[in-house]
Amino acid sequence: MKVVLKNLTKRFxxxxxxxxxxxxAVNDFDFTIPDGKLIGLLGPSGCGKSTxxxxxxxxxxxxxxxxxxxxxxxxxxxPENRGIGxxxxxxxxxxxxxxxxxxxxxxxxxxxxxxMTKAEMNNAVMGVAKLVQIDSLMERRxxxxxxxxxxxxxxxxxxxxxxxxxxxxxxxSNLDARLRLQTREEIRRIQKETKITTIFVTHDQEExxxxxxxxxxxxxGVVHQIGxxxxxxxxxxxxxxxxxxxxPPINVFEGEVKEGKLLIGKETxxxxxxxxxxxxxxxxxxxxFIPNEEGKLTLDLERIEVMxxxxxxxxxxxxxQNTDIRAIVSSSNSIDIDKEKVRFDLKPExxxxxxxxxxxxxx
Amino acid sequence: xxxPLVDVFIYSFEEGYNSASQTSFGTGIYNYSYVLHDPYFxxxxxxxxxxxxxxxxxxxxxxxxxxxxxxxxxxxxxxxxTIYFLPYVTNTLAVGLVxxxxxxxxxxxxxxxxxxxxxxxxxxxxxxxGPYWAKMMVLCIYTVWIVMPFKVLVLTSSxxxxxxxxxxxxxxxxxxxxRIFFKITLPMISPMIFYLIITGFxxxxxxxxxxxxxxxxxxxxxEMNTIVGYVYDMLYGDSGGYPSYASSAAIILFTIVLTIxxxxxxxxxxxxxxx
Numbered sequence: 001m002k003v004v005l006k007n008l009t010k011r012f013x014x015x016x017x018x019x020x021x022x023x024x025a026v027n028d029f030d031f032t033i034p035d036g037k038l039i040g041l042l043g044p045s046g047c048g049k050s051t052x053x054x055x056x057x058x059x060x061x062x063x064x065x066x067x068x069x070x071x072x073x074x075x076x077x078x079p080e081n082r083g084i085g086x087x088x089x090x091x092x093x094x095x096x097x098x099x100x101x102x103x104x105x106x107x108x109x110x111x112x113x114x115x116m117t118k119a120e121m122n123n124a125v126m127g128v129a130k131l132v133q134i135d136s137l138m139e140r141r142x143x144x145x146x147x148x149x150x151x152x153x154x155x156x157x158x159x160x161x162x163x164x165x166x167x168x169x170x171x172x173s174n175l176d177a178r179l180r181l182q183t184r185e186e187i188r189r190i191q192k193e194t195k196i197t198t199i200f201v202t203h204d205q206e207e208x209x210x211x212x213x214x215x216x217x218x219x220x221g222v223v224h225q226i227g228x229x230x231x232x233x234x235x236x237x238x239x240x241x242x243x244x245x246x247x248p249p250i251n252v253f254e255g256e257v258k259e260g261k262l263l264i265g266k267e268t269x270x271x272x273x274x275x276x277x278x279x280x281x282x283x284x285x286x287x288x289f290i291p292n293e294e295g296k297l298t299l300d301l302e303r304i305e306v307m308x309x310x311x312x313x314x315x316x317x318x319x320x321q322n323t324d325i326r327a328i329v330s331s332s333n334s335i336d337i338d339k340e341k342v343r344f345d346l347k348p349e350x351x352x353x354x355x356x357x358x359x360x361x362x363x
Numbered sequence: 364x365x366x367p368l369v370d371v372f373i374y375s376f377e378e379g380y381n382s383a384s385q386t387s388f389g390t391g392i393y394n395y396s397y398v399l400h401d402p403y404f405x406x407x408x409x410x411x412x413x414x415x416x417x418x419x420x421x422x423x424x425x426x427x428x429x430x431x432x433x434x435x436x437x438x439x440x441x442x443x444x445t446i447y448f449l450p451y452v453t454n455t456l457a458v459g460l461v462x463x464x465x466x467x468x469x470x471x472x473x474x475x476x477x478x479x480x481x482x483x484x485x486x487x488x489x490x491x492x493g494p495y496w497a498k499m500m501v502l503c504i505y506t507v508w509i510v511m512p513f514k515v516l517v518l519t520s521s522x523x524x525x526x527x528x529x530x531x532x533x534x535x536x537x538x539x540x541x542r543i544f545f546k547i548t549l550p551m552i553s554p555m556i557f558y559l560i561i562t563g564f565x566x567x568x569x570x571x572x573x574x575x576x577x578x579x580x581x582x583x584x585x586e587m588n589t590i591v592g593y594v595y596d597m598l599y600g601d602s603g604g605y606p607s608y609a610s611s612a613a614i615i616l617f618t619i620v621l622t623i624x625x626x627x628x629x630x631x632x633x634x635x636x637x638x
Contacts, residue, residue: 059531080537092532096550105546106536161536 001070001164001197003033003056008065010051025051027221029065033199033214038191040208041201043218044244049201052218053167056199057086069164080109082165085158085196089170091150093142093157100125100138103156110161128156131190148179155190166191168200172207184211205245209233217241234349239359242283242352248312248326254319254356255282262353262363265319269296269346275363279356288350289313289327291335295343299325304335311335315342368617375610394611403583404612407593410574413499414506414589415567422507423559426514431544433515434522444519451512458509459576466490466501491578498578498587506573510566514559521555522548557631561624568620571595590616 008029011022025048033039041049054060056067058079066075074082093102107121116124129135132152142150151171158166171187172180188211191198202208208215209229217224217232217240225237236242242250255264257277262270264282289297291313299315302324306312313327313335327344329335335342353363376390398404433443450458465475468489477487488494490501525548533543549556571591574582582588583596590612597609 057535059535079535084535086532086535088528088532090528092526092528094529094547094550105533105538109537109539109542157536
């Protein structure tokens with residue numbers, strides 16, 4: 001089931017008397033989520049991603065715009081009639097019910113034709129429980145489960161009605177680092193097995209990049225870029241997207257374009273830049289540096305971190321906005337740590353140029 | 364803590380104990396036998412049981428309904444909460460006086476309630492000095508009215524403490540409001556409800572001042588005595604001066620309250636295992 005958002009807007013009335021204008025949580029969203037894919041809504045906190053999820057689920061009503069599931073307009077439908085499964089950030093498992101009762105809860109709400117017999121319910125519950133691998137914990141209560149297990153129960157409860165769309169709100173944020181890695185693979189596996197269109201919200205770009213078919217990068221209620229994770233990473237539309245994706249983060253310099261040449265300070269770092277003259281931001285991915293004694297860009301060397309496969313070079317530059325510049329180079333390169341300066345050439349495909357005023361991509 | 368209880372227990376077996384001379388005629392279960400055959404005690408026991416059986420469930424259910432209502436409204440919520448809490452800080456006897464005025468039939472007026480009854484075509488009833496059921500009804504209404512504020516307060520705050528995320532989750536799953544109430548709200552606030560029921564039982568069994576406020580100190584004549592009232596009368600009343608009988612009655616009351624509390628706790632524990 002594809003999900004289409006049309007001019008979707010949500011305003012909240014301001015509670016602050018000094019700033020009586022409405023808060024725009026979601027501003028004119030217009031995109032399509034393809035059928036059977038895993039989509040990540042990605043952005044810093046307060047960017048409106050959870051609101052978007054709540055609008056899709058029906059827990060919030062949009063101020064303007066429409067939502068379609070497939071061809072059906074669901075904008076005015078209450079949540080229970082939309083056929084969605086929702087996993088809350090803190091799981092919202094009913095503490096007084098066992099795992100089995102929690103998962104069965106949505107089925108017991110079904111009325112009329114959809115009503116199931118006890119045996120059908122038990123089958124459905126055991127089916128999803130096996131899918132998320134909690135079938136041995138059925139009689140426990142949520143308090144007797146680990147965070148990861150609770151997460152699985154929450155997913156099972158959302159899946160048991162076989163929803164058309166599965167919505168996950170920050171599903172991994174309450175888990176520790178190792179469990180997070182495991183669980184995100186798990187979410188990917190479950191999504192692939194069930195082929196349910198899944199939308200998940202996260203502020204962690206690594207999480208989104210690693211498992212999503214498509215990511216939607218948002219900030220301040222505005223969609224900045226939509227695309228496959230690698231495409232967005234390789235060609236960010238603006239400085240925000242470039243900065244938000246990637247660990248270690250991209251290195252941003254204040255630079256200038258003069259007669260097709262890209263300058264950082266007095267050094268020409270790239271030739272043949274097809275941008276008109278003016279002040280720009282130059283953003284360089286950590287993997288975009290090639291160590292070269294005769295290199296074009298000179299940095300003040302701080303230290304290096306050896307990580308086996310790679311070396312991380314930490315350096316400074318007066319025109320760089322980052323406190324530390326991180327360059328990741330292959331460990332076959334040798335960097336002389338006794339020197340005060342280190343010089344690099346740049347890989348042109350890892351260098352992005354943004355307008356200094358609009359922060360839009362120029363090159 | 365335990366000493367007074369032990370002392371009362373001992374007195375209750377000492378026949379004709381005299382607190383001034385600290386002497387008694389002997390020990391035995393005569394005191395109990397006397398008390399249990401005393402028509403005044405049986406009347407008091409009956410009154411107390413009726414009071415408990417009627418007021419505890421009524422006040423708990425009414426408080427729950429009011430709390431649910433209070434939890435739903437947004438406007439003037441605080442004002443209503445204050446209004447519902449006012450009776451709690453008002454003196455029992457003053458409230459009793461007001462109830463008297465509402466219900467009492469005098470030579471000059473039939474009282475407000477009777478005027479209302481008349482307006483609907485009913486006949487006046489003397490609620491304060493009239494038939495037994497009428498007096499009992501007034502006592503029950505009064506008791507419910509006086510114990511409700513505290514229950515409303517406790518239930519409103521426990522309802523407010525239920526995380527709204529559970530309601531969102533239930534809503535997404537298409538749960539009906541009735542089912543949300545019985546399957547989510549009620550279980551989540553059940554510890555508080557059990558607390559209120561247990562303290563409600565204990566409170567109702569110990570009722571005394573309420574009856575005095577409405578019917579004066581001569582409760583035996585009014586047929587409105589309670590067990591605690593009986594104990595009091597046995598000690599200090601016009602027919603008083605029998606600490607042994609008073610002790611026996613007190614021990615009987617203690618046994619009843621203890622038994623009911625234990626049963627309550629057992630039911631609760633069993634329920635928690637089964638949910």
